Amino acid sequence: xxxxxxxxxxxxxxxxxxxxxxxxxxxxxxxxxxxxxxxxxxxxxxxxxxxxxxxxxxxxxxxxxxxxxxxxxxxxxxxxxxxxxxxxxxxxxxxxxxxxxxxxxxxxxxxxxxxxxxxxxxxxxxxxxxxxxxxxxxxxxxxxxxxxxxxxxxxxxxxxxxxxxxxxxxxxxxxxxxxxxxxxxxxxxxxxxxxxxxxxxxxxxxxxxxxxxxxxxxxxxxxxxxxxxxxxxxxxxxxxxxxxxxxxxxxxxxxxxxxxxxxxxxxxxxxxxxxxxxxxxxxxxxxxxxxxxxxxxxxx
Amino acid sequence: xxxxxxxxxxxxxxxxxxxxxxxxxxxxxxxxxxxxxxxxxxxxxxxxxxxxxxxxxxxxxxxxxxxxxxxxxxxxxxxxxxxxxxxxxxxxxxxxxxxxxxxxxxxxxxxxxxxxxxxxxxxxxxxxxxxxxxxxxxxxxxxxxxxxxxxxxxxxxxxxxxxxxxxxxxxxxxxxxxxxxxxxxxxxxxxxxxxxxxxxxxxxxxxxxxxxxxxxxxxxxxxxxxxxxxxxxxxxxxxxxxxxxxxxxxxxxxxxxxxxxxxxxxxxxxxxxxxxxxxxxxxxxxxxxxxxxxxxxxxxxxxxxxxxxxxxxxxxxxxxxxxxxxxxxxxxxxxxxxxxxxxxxxxxxxxxxxxxxxxxxxxxxxxxxxxxxxxxxxxxxxxxxxxxxxxxxxxxxxxxxxxxxxxxxxxxxxxxxxxxxxxxxxxxxxxxxxxxxxxxxxxxxxxxxxxxxxxxxxxxxxxxxxxxxx
Numbered sequence: 159x160x161x162x163x164x165x166x167x168x169x170x171x172x173x174x175x176x177x178x179x180x181x182x183x184x185x186x187x188x189x190x191x192x193x194x195x196x197x198x199x200x201x202x203x204x205x206x207x208x209x210x211x212x213x214x215x216x217x218x219x220x221x222x223x224x225x226x227x228x229x230x231x232x233x234x235x236x237x238x239x240x241x242x243x244x245x246x247x248x249x250x251x252x253x254x255x256x257x258x259x260x261x262x263x264x265x266x267x268x269x270x271x272x273x274x275x276x277x278x279x280x281x282x283x284x285x286x287x288x289x290x291x292x293x294x295x296x297x298x299x300x301x302x303x304x305x306x307x308x309x310x311x312x313x314x315x316x317x318x319x320x321x322x323x324x325x326x327x328x329x330x331x332x333x334x335x336x337x338x339x340x341x342x343x344x345x346x347x348x349x350x351x352x353x354x355x356x357x358x359x360x361x362x363x364x365x366x367x368x369x370x371x372x373x374x375x376x377x378x379x380x381x382x383x384x385x386x387x388x389x390x391x392x393x394x395x396x397x398x399x400x401x402x403x404x405x406x407x408x409x410x411x412x413x414x415x416x417x418x419x420x421x422x423x424x425x426x427x428x429x430x431x432x433x434x435x436x437x438x439x440x441x442x443x444x445x446x447x448x449x450x451x452x453x454x455x456x457x458x
Numbered sequence: 459x460x461x462x463x464x465x466x467x468x469x470x471x472x473x474x475x476x477x478x479x480x481x482x483x484x485x486x487x488x489x490x491x492x493x494x495x496x497x498x499x500x501x502x503x504x505x506x507x508x509x510x511x512x513x514x515x516x517x518x519x520x521x522x523x524x525x526x527x528x529x530x531x532x533x534x535x536x537x538x539x540x541x542x543x544x545x546x547x548x549x550x551x552x553x554x555x556x557x558x559x560x561x562x563x564x565x566x567x568x569x570x571x572x573x574x575x576x577x578x579x580x581x582x583x584x585x586x587x588x589x590x591x592x593x594x595x596x597x598x599x600x601x602x603x604x605x606x607x608x609x610x611x612x613x614x615x616x617x618x619x620x621x622x623x624x625x626x627x628x629x630x631x632x633x634x635x636x637x638x639x640x641x642x643x644x645x646x647x648x649x650x651x652x653x654x655x656x657x658x659x660x661x662x663x664x665x666x667x668x669x670x671x672x673x674x675x676x677x678x679x680x681x682x683x684x685x686x687x688x689x690x691x692x693x694x695x696x697x698x699x700x701x702x703x704x705x706x707x708x709x710x711x712x713x714x715x716x717x718x719x720x721x722x723x724x725x726x727x728x729x730x731x732x733x734x735x736x737x738x739x740x741x742x743x744x745x746x747x748x749x750x751x752x753x754x755x756x757x758x759x760x761x762x763x764x765x766x767x768x769x770x771x772x773x774x775x776x777x778x779x780x781x782x783x784x785x786x787x788x789x790x791x792x793x794x795x796x797x798x799x800x801x802x803x804x805x806x807x808x809x810x811x812x813x814x815x816x817x818x819x820x821x822x823x824x825x826x827x828x829x830x831x832x833x834x835x836x837x838x839x840x841x842x843x844x845x846x847x848x849x850x851x852x853x854x855x856x857x858x859x860x861x862x863x864x865x866x867x868x869x870x871x872x873x874x875x876x877x878x879x880x881x882x883x884x885x886x887x888x889x890x891x892x893x894x895x896x897x898x899x900x901x902x903x904x905x906x907x908x909x910x911x912x913x914x915x916x917x918x919x920x921x922x923x924x925x926x927x928x
Contacts, residue, residue, distance in 0.1 A: 162647060165905055172906065173913045313915070318868060
C-alpha cells in the first residue's frame with residue numbers, strides 16, 4: 159500500500175509540474191508562421207485580419223502582401239468567436255503590438271453562439287494569465303465542471319507538444335503569415351447541394367454583441383481603422399432564413415456603432431460557382447484567389 | 459458502470475474498504491453482493507436470468523456428482539448444458555439463423571418470411587454461460603467436486619471483474635480461492651500495476667483510435683487505400699489494447715481482493731505463427747475451446763483429415779462465439795485456414811528468422827481482423843481490394859488518410875502520439891520477452907510513466923469495451 163501511495167505521489171508531482179510548465183511556457187514553442195506569437199515578435203502590423211477558418215481559407219495572404227500597402231497578417235482560430243477575438247486583440251495590444259488597419263470576420267453564426275473556446279490552439283499561443291481570463295469567460299457563460307477544467311488546463315494541446323518537432327514543422331509549412339498555403343480543391347454543385355445548413359439560432363448572443371462593441375471601442379481608442387468583412391458563402395447559405403436574420407442583426411449593430419463593413423454581396427464574386435467552395439462556408443484555392451483580388455480593390 | 463467511470467472508482471474504493479474490515483471468512487459474501495449489484499447496474503432486469511441459469515447449473519452439477527452411472531451423469535450434463543446453450547442461442551443467434559434461413563429459402567424461390575425479434579443479448583452472457591459449461595464438464599470429468607455452497611458457486615459465475623468480458627476463469631482455479639480470501643500485499647501491488655497498464659491501453663490507445671477506425675470501416679468507399687490500410691493496422695492495435703486492457707483491469711481488480719486469475723493475453727503480436735498466436739490471444743477462450751470442443755472431437759490424434767476438420771469446427775465456433783454474423787464466421791474460417799495450411803505445409807515458417815516469422819504472423823492476423831471489424835463481407839472485401847489497389851505513399855494520399863483523425867491540422871500530432879504510445883506497449887512486451895528486467899525500480903518507472911500518460915493523454919469519453927458486446 160505504501161508503494162502504491164508513493165507511486166501516486168510521484169505521479170501527482172510529475173503531472174502537476176508538467177501542467178504548470180505547459181500552461182506557463184508552451185506559447186514559446188508555437189509556430190513561426192501562424193498564431194499570435196509571430197505578431198508579438200514583429201510588433202507592428204499594418205493590416206491585421208482577425209477571424210475564423212473562413213478568413214484563413216478565404217484570404218490569399220500572398221496576393222494581399224503584394225497588393226496592399228505595408229505588412230499584412232491573418233490571425234485565425236477555428237470558429238473564432240467575437241468574445242475571443244476581443245481577447246486576442248487585447249492580448250496583442252498588451253504586448254505592445256501596433257496595428258493600423260483592423261479587419262474583423264463578420265460571421266453571424268459565431269456571434270449567435272454562447273461563448274466557448276472552439277479551438278484549443280488559442281491556449282497554446284497564450285500565457286497563463288490569458289488562459290485564466292478565457293476560463294473565467296467560459297465559466298461565467300456556461301456550466302463547467304472537472305471535465306472542462308481537465309480538457310482546458312491538463313489535456314489541451316498535449317499531442318502537439320509531445321510531437322512538437324514534427325508537428326510544428328509540418329503545420330508551419332502550411333501557413334505563411336497566418337494565411338493558408340494549402341490549395342484545397344473546390345466541390346461540385348451536387349456535393350454542395352447535399353450539405354445541410356447550420357440550423358436555427360435565437361438571435362445574437364449578448365456576450366458576443368458586447369464583445370463586438372468592445373472591439374470597436376478599443377479600435378477607436380487606439381486609433382485603428384476597423385472594418386468588418388463577410389467572406390462569401392455558397393449560394394444556399396444566402397437563402398437560409400436564420401443566416402439572413404442574424405446577418406441583418408449584425409449589420410444593424412455595426413450601423414449603430416458607425417462601423418464600416420464589407421458584405422459578400424458588395425464584392426463581385428459568383429457565389430453559385432461550386433468550384434470556388436470547399437463546403438458551404440469555406441472557399442477553395444480558386445475561390446480564395448478570385449475573392450481576394452476583388453476584396454483588395456475595395457479595402458479602405 | 460464501466461471500469462473507467464467515476465462511479466466504478468467509488469464502487470471499488472468503498473468495496474475495498476468494506477472488504478478488508480470484514481473478517482476473512484465472510485469476505486466472499488461481500489463479493490457476491492457486490493457482483494450482483496455491479497451486474498444490476500448494467501441490466502437489472504436480466505439479473506433474474508443470471509440467477510436462474512446459476513440455480514439450474516448448480517442443481518445439475520450436484521446431480522452429475524450424485525449420478526450412479528456415466529449414463530446418468532451424461533444425462534445431467536446435457537440437462538445442464540443444453541438449456542444454457544439454448545438461452546445463448548435464443549439471445550445471440552436466433553435472429554441470425556432466422557435471417558440466414560430466410561435468405562436460403564429465397565435462393566430456391568420458396569416462400570420465406572423472416573420474423574426478426576428485437577432481443578437484446580444480456581451483457582456477459584457469452585462469458586458466464588461458458589463458465590457454467592466449464593463447471594459442469596469438469597464435474598463430469600471428475601476433475602472437480604460439485605460446489606455444495608450455492609452462494610459460492612453463484613460468486614464464481616458472477617464475480618464482478620469478469621462477468622462482462624471475461625476472462626473465462628475455470629472453476630478449479632477460482633472456487634477454492636473464495637474460501638480463503640486474505641490480504642496479500644504483493645498481489646495487491648501487482649493488481650494495481652495491472653490496472654494501470656489496462657487503463658493505459660484502453661484510455662490512451664484504444665479510445666483514441668476507435669473514432670478513426672469506425673469512420674473508415676463504416677464508409678470505406680469514402681476513403682483511399684492508404685486510409686484503409688491505416689484503419690486495418692490501427693484496428694489490430696485497438697482490439698488488442700481494448701481487450702487485453704479490459705483483461706488486465708479485470709485480473710488486477712481480482713488481485714486487489716487477493717484473488718489470482720489466469721493470464722488472458724501473453725504478447726500475442728510477438729507470436730511466431732498462428733498456432734502460437736492462439737496460445738497467447740484470449741487464452742481463457744482459446745483453452746476453453748481446446749478443452750471442450752477440439753479435444754472432445756478427437757483433437758489431433760485421429761489423423762490429418764480429422765485434425766483439419768476439428769480445427770475448422772473449433773475456429774468456426776470461435777468466430778460464431780464472437781457474434782452472430784457472417785463476418786465473424788469468415789474471420790474464424792480464415793484462422794482455421796491459416797492453421798490448416800500451416801499443418802499441411804509442415805510448418806515452413808519455422809525455417810525463417812524469428813523476427814520475420816513474427817512479422818508474417820502479424821500481417822496474417824491483421825488481414826483477418828478486417829473481416830472481424832467490417833459490418834459486412836462486402837465491406838471487408840472492398841477494404842481488402844482498396845488496400846491492394848489504392849494504397850499510395852504520395853503525400854496527398856497520406857494527408858487524406860490522416861485527416862479524419864481530427865478533421866484539422868492537429869490530425870498528424872494525434873496519430874503520431876497514439877503510435878508512439880502503442881510503440882511503448884510493444885517495446886515493453888518485447889523487453890519482457892527477450893530482455894526480462896527484474897529490478898523493481900524499472901517496473902515502478904514504467905508504472906509511473908503509464909500513470910502520468912493516462913492523466914495527460916487519456917481519452918475518458920470513449921466507447922465501452924469492445925468485448926462487452928460479445
